[in-house]
Amino acid sequence: MAFQKLGVCYYPEHWDEALWREDARRMRGLGISIVRIGEFAWSRLEPADGRYDFDWLARAIDVLHGAGLEVVLGTPTATPPKWLADKMPDMLPIDAQGRPRKFGSRRHYCFSHEGYARECDRIVSALAETFGAHPGVVAWQTDNEYGCHDTVESYSPAALRAFRDWCAAKYGTIGALNAAWGNVFWSMELASFDEIELPNLTVTEANPAHRLDFQRFSSDQVVAFNRRQADIIRRFSPGRTILHNFMGSFTAFDHYRLGAELDAAAWDSYPLGFLERGRHDDAFKLRYMRVGDPDYQAFHHDLYRNCGRGRWWVMEQQPGPVNWAPWNPAAAKGAVRMWTYEAFAAGAEVVSYFRWRQAPFAQEQMHAGLLRPDSQPAPGFGEVEQVAREIERLRLSGGADRADVALVFDYESAWAWGIEPQGQDFSYDELVYAFYCAVRRAGLSVDVVPPMAEAVANRRLVLAPGLFAASEDFVAALKTADIVLLGPRTGSKTFDFQIPAQLPPGPLRALVDLKVTRVESLRPGASIRAHGLPGAFERWREWVEPGPNAGVEAVAADGEPALLRQGGRYYLAGWPDEALLDALTSRICGEAELPNLALGPDLRIRDCGPLRYLFNYASKPRDISQLIEGAELRLGGSELEACGVAIYERPT
Amino acid sequence: MAFQKLGVCYYPEHWDEALWREDARRMRGLGISIVRIGEFAWSRLEPADGRYDFDWLARAIDVLHGAGLEVVLGTPTATPPKWLADKMPDMLPIDAQGRPRKFGSRRHYCFSHEGYARECDRIVSALAETFGAHPGVVAWQTDNEYGCHDTVESYSPAALRAFRDWCAAKYGTIGALNAAWGNVFWSMELASFDEIELPNLTVTEANPAHRLDFQRFSSDQVVAFNRRQADIIRRFSPGRTILHNFMGSFTAFDHYRLGAELDAAAWDSYPLGFLERGRHDDAFKLRYMRVGDPDYQAFHHDLYRNCGRGRWWVMEQQPGPVNWAPWNPAAAKGAVRMWTYEAFAAGAEVVSYFRWRQAPFAQEQMHAGLLRPDSQPAPGFGEVEQVAREIERLRLSGGADRADVALVFDYESAWAWGIEPQGQDFSYDELVYAFYCAVRRAGLSVDVVPPMAEAVANRRLVLAPGLFAASEDFVAALKTADIVLLGPRTGSKTFDFQIPAQLPPGPLRALVDLKVTRVESLRPGASIRAHGLPGAFERWREWVEPGPNAGVEAVAADGEPALLRQGGRYYLAGWPDEALLDALTSRICGEAELPNLALGPDLRIRDCGPLRYLFNYASKPRDISQLIEGAELRLGGSELEACGVAIYERPT
């Protein structure tokens, strides 16, 4: 079994070649094993159309390899050079306002532009042919952060043509499309696929079914774009791990589908940047400004592990202040180390820091690296050094087990409720995340999974709040789980974005016998208190008629059913606030015979194989002796300092 | 005399024809008399250019008529089909940013596009010719919600050409236009009408006179567009009522002028949606989230009754949660019934609910109907049933009298102060509405009227705050009213959007002898307290020099005149807060020998002929025994429940 490793992102093209050897030596000395290079270097790899210059890259790989480092080679397709953009100006993406998005930063390409895709085939083939068999190259990264800067959707002529073809392939006849979309409404009926438009710049909102299909199409275009590269790399560089570095809080394409065509998933984890840019209130942001949201990293680890079908990396780990959040504070002492262990606890094969040395120029000059621009160690350097020493001793091998708890997170549902929130603050991401935080506060380890049969079958507990539509085989698989919690809004649409003929929850009625007869969204300050339970519904509530096979497990203060039950299957008829969610989690965990450790706001736990990891996101030490019950710690002490990490082997 | 009736909006094209007969039977059973159909069905009526298919509509009308229902037929011009938009792509409106507003929702047409107008002539003629004499067709609705989604203004080449012609017709010579607009300022002088531009995308604000004329032109284009349809319908379907369904809080065209060419006005009343989307603060929105603003519906009833010169309908009455407000809560029990009676109290001929059955597809799938998507009764259904039973007994005939009180509400003033607020929160709508609420809190029934002589002549009390300009004959008519209250800003411009040569209030100085010598706008938190009266001016204050014929009735704390008077004419020199407004209303009502019932925030009254209606917008019951003074109630009890309605005959 391979051990978990450390990596770093490096840009040899940014530095005098004279520095490379010393950089490589210092990386190795620090305990780095893996180096990602090349992903933005197209203008150096092909300075003019068809004129390749791969020599420098060959030398860089040799230097790194020679120093005992393994290389991840990135394809440079996120940054097409100027000569290419000038050669085919219509490769630029068009924004929703109809404006071309110009050259001058990155990601200036439309996923539907076949001409550009062919250029990518060409450069990726050349690179893979040249370096695919190099013994130092152990992995490939396709492109970089697909979709960053809102680039999944393009409203270009190329996208329009491709969308029409996509619709034709999906629906066969325009009549089928008209029926599926409900185009009789507002005379939106179309006579042929050539009449389809992109859903931007309409007078008022476009048809939600139209918008959802455009989102599906746009997602498919990303998947297809990636597939071309993966296929080429597999041909020329067999046996290497193919990855892509996904982002946090990003749902514009279906990461499961793209991940299914990779060997492993990866993501770029910036705890402080994401906290600052995220949706929490100011008090929360102040409290965690130097450590990050205690659950955010873990949520994504648990998601991307499942995107990679068990294999995943952190490709870019924040090492200090970044440059892109509204405010960019320094990390607390110990935070970089703690984040690294959070990833290892969730089974990461590699945690790779972004970047080796802070670049003193261009857009990211204020983004910290492990080294300062003057090559001296930045604060993150020392923490990485400590982790490297520790893991050499600990010999961690990762391999997170299938968790007892599965939380369904579905990209199509994020699109659906983004298109039709019905209440301004009905955010699918927030809803799922609220459930995630609740089970994590309970101390449970979770898999964040797609709404697919194999992902939920035979789990101890499955949570599927807000899942917009459910397939028959998914419903069947849910029946094999011990405990299932559905609602609110679960199953409230068909895949065609219509209300099910027999009302929500559609096919999920086979699990809990009920009908959602009406719903409402609630403005901030309005809530529906629970009866006999702490907490309330906020944002969203439903009126439910139980069928003969379901019982009312709890009611709201107004007497309406709030929690319905049929055997081990539950349906929750509203958006629970934190108090209600904790009460509910406690009840359901009991039912599923899962412990509820009630960890509170700052302490967190993750199990990985036989090991249990503990993390302290508080700014004060915490006594964990009761939690570990006398077990011998492999790392840390029973007084867990701020940003502290403890590891012990659970008695089996 | 005809009795007041209930109606419903129905879309036979959305449902299997097999359902129509049962739907019609259930409507009739519920107590519905009127059904509106057809207004979005162009793609079904003419699936391809020139290929009509009216048979299904004929069958639908027959089914409804056969069940004893009367039909309102809508012209489908709000939703031109795709083939039409493709045939003349320049029919699309152009937004203020210069972008075409694409097909894919509704209202994708420019009011100035002659080609589109001719297509409308054609389809309306065909429909009117086919169905105009059908015994089941009792009324026509032109188009649907003119101007919805900001569609009055279009910045298209067609609009530019038409605007140039409009200016030429209005001014005769370009010199006259230059003088009227003051184009010498900033060298904006034009040499010919062909040099006129639309007032969008200028470097900084365009000339306010230019903007006001563009607004007048845009309004006129809507009126002209409607006239073509009305003329055609009158020719082919004589004797039927021609209506249009206006909206709430919408001022982009002159509703009086359009209403003058209809047989009756109608509006679409969504109390909860409008409250959520409106300008009230969060506390107010929470308080009334399930019943709506207690004065909002009544204001529009009183406005549209006058738009329809006494004849008016509610064409779309909210029956439950809608889909388009920021949040969409359920209505309180009884609210749908209360809203219905509010409309009857204000003289509505018909209250028609939107819609019969919730559509499970497309943009409005979350908009409640009287039926759920599964054809079961939604909550509104039962309330309509109750109203239907009650009105069968009550035999209400409407026919609101001319009210003692007239409140002037002028579309041009709304445009003028929108163009030149001078203080960020100087909103004409809000100013007039504040006066409306004050007189309604006093228990008075009001006509909301245009600034026209016949509308104000011989009234007991006329209120005209913020009227930007006044014509000579309007001034003359005001002299025939007992009590008149002007100001702030009344008469402060000429119709050319200039400051009157002798300063404000221009020709209204003939009513109150004074000169407004200067003004200021006040940021939130700044106010000018009144002396000897409760309350203060906020937002706006004026310095006034009284002439020899006017007296100072009240002063501000700084000694400046605050309320001026000449006989029964008053001038108020600032924007009154609620306390000052109530004190002022009380004083003026006394002067006009009108009672002030001081109803407080939740109870409301409307008189209709001999009947007095009471409404309770509170969430608790209210004892109204003192108010009704022992009169015998025809509906309700002296303890008026939440959402309760009481009716009694006032002693004459």
Place this chain on the structure above:
Amino acid sequence: MAFQKLGVCYYPEHWDEALWREDARRMRGLGISIVRIGEFAWSRLEPADGRYDFDWLARAIDVLHGAGLEVVLGTPTATPPKWLADKMPDMLPIDAQGRPRKFGSRRHYCFSHEGYARECDRIVSALAETFGAHPGVVAWQTDNEYGCHDTVESYSPAALRAFRDWCAAKYGTIGALNAAWGNVFWSMELASFDEIELPNLTVTEANPAHRLDFQRFSSDQVVAFNRRQADIIRRFSPGRTILHNFMGSFTAFDHYRLGAELDAAAWDSYPLGFLERGRHDDAFKLRYMRVGDPDYQAFHHDLYRNCGRGRWWVMEQQPGPVNWAPWNPAAAKGAVRMWTYEAFAAGAEVVSYFRWRQAPFAQEQMHAGLLRPDSQPAPGFGEVEQVAREIERLRLSGGADRADVALVFDYESAWAWGIEPQGQDFSYDELVYAFYCAVRRAGLSVDVVPPMAEAVANRRLVLAPGLFAASEDFVAALKTADIVLLGPRTGSKTFDFQIPAQLPPGPLRALVDLKVTRVESLRPGASIRAHGLPGAFERWREWVEPGPNAGVEAVAADGEPALLRQGGRYYLAGWPDEALLDALTSRICGEAELPNLALGPDLRIRDCGPLRYLFNYASKPRDISQLIEGAELRLGGSELEACGVAIYERPT
């Protein structure tokens, strides 16, 4: 020596010629000496292409001159007429969204359009040739408020061509540009100057070096545009003062560089408008709503005096409510007079009011004048009359001395930190202004100066917070000052917008021996308290390593160096809050042997030659007897009323 004078802005073209003579007589009677005319009159001077009509202007000048008034003649290039915009439609500026900015207001021209520039040469030549030798013409104003309404930057084809040339001239080779910009990052490398794009509409942020050069270019285009006019006027109208009227809070071009080509600077001072539109909180805006920010006017006076190398005017002084702020309150009684003396105290040669008579038409009809639209005196009139009487007695001659204190304010730094704030509230303007207010609260008179050697050499105290880059000769000149305060962020970039190789403060390390090793930005609510001093860092903090020659003068609560010192040079390692800034100012003033009068929020002082002026911005009187220490007052009393002004001669 010339005495300080009053002026007024006048638009003869707006009024019947019959009014001119009486207007001139009244101006003279009021005490006005100078009249600015003509700057928006192109459509009257050249009603059609090539058809000049200068006669009316000649008559107007004669009338004014005949009444004993001196004329400032404006070039009309801010308002090209419609025929000219139609003749060359590509002269319109293009906004950052790619849209032409249309005719219909003012400033609708692109600074890079050579065709338009030639038209300006033509009209300016014709005017200068005609009126340049007129004895009544004593000065010229070029154009009007360059850059107003965000017009410095244009994204037009003309700008693109000119920017490419500018880059070629600056860098010589494209390789030099690639290196300077760091274009290797994200493959942004260019193969020729023809590949350069403008930095708008990029997918994400463009390269900061690219953006900074575009800002420099745009600024240079304004300077070059002005130079053409100044050259023409100097040729035809020798000996006249050439001015331009700058604005407040406007940094989009380098005012020092443009000012260097004028004879005197001028600015347009609107204390109430700027306060309302500015960044202060609501409480501050309410407190000063009728008098303006006590330091804002003075800051700009002290800036523009240095822009004009000692010679400067207020060209437009607010006389009452304006029309363009969010709210437009009336001025306090006495405020217009106080503002006038503030300008004289700072050495203004002329204070000229905008405008003589309020225009009753077009965009500025709500902008007060000295006269009402009906030609009666507005409130400002009386205050001007009082000032005129007083200065006739006082015989003030201005001539502000070089101040002991120089505060560096640099336009390039404003661009740099606008491009890369790194923390959302890191505003260079606010940072410099905070230091200005602190020294003004201490009672000191200040020069606001560019980062140039001669501006800082041999000063008693130089403050240079946030200066992004420093030249060698500027560093050398700083060594000749007694006391220098640098930081935060001073010297943190090279002029190429890169981090200095040896880290910040780059070449300024020659003054204070230290290295800034890392930085962070702090969200509101986060702060780093000082140890042993009141106050804290907020928004921004730095970690500093002192070298052997520097000492730590103060530390933060976490022990990190907060204030570093080497002899008389200080470096401050964060953004100080007001308390820390006052403590620091007190310490540094002591060091520099400058008094700290601790004036508090409302009282202000300015020294001008031998005279000391005192101003009371409070709404209550203030006893100043202690401050003046028995000196004899030439104006005012020792109880200084609200808006009061006192003047006395300091004992030498």
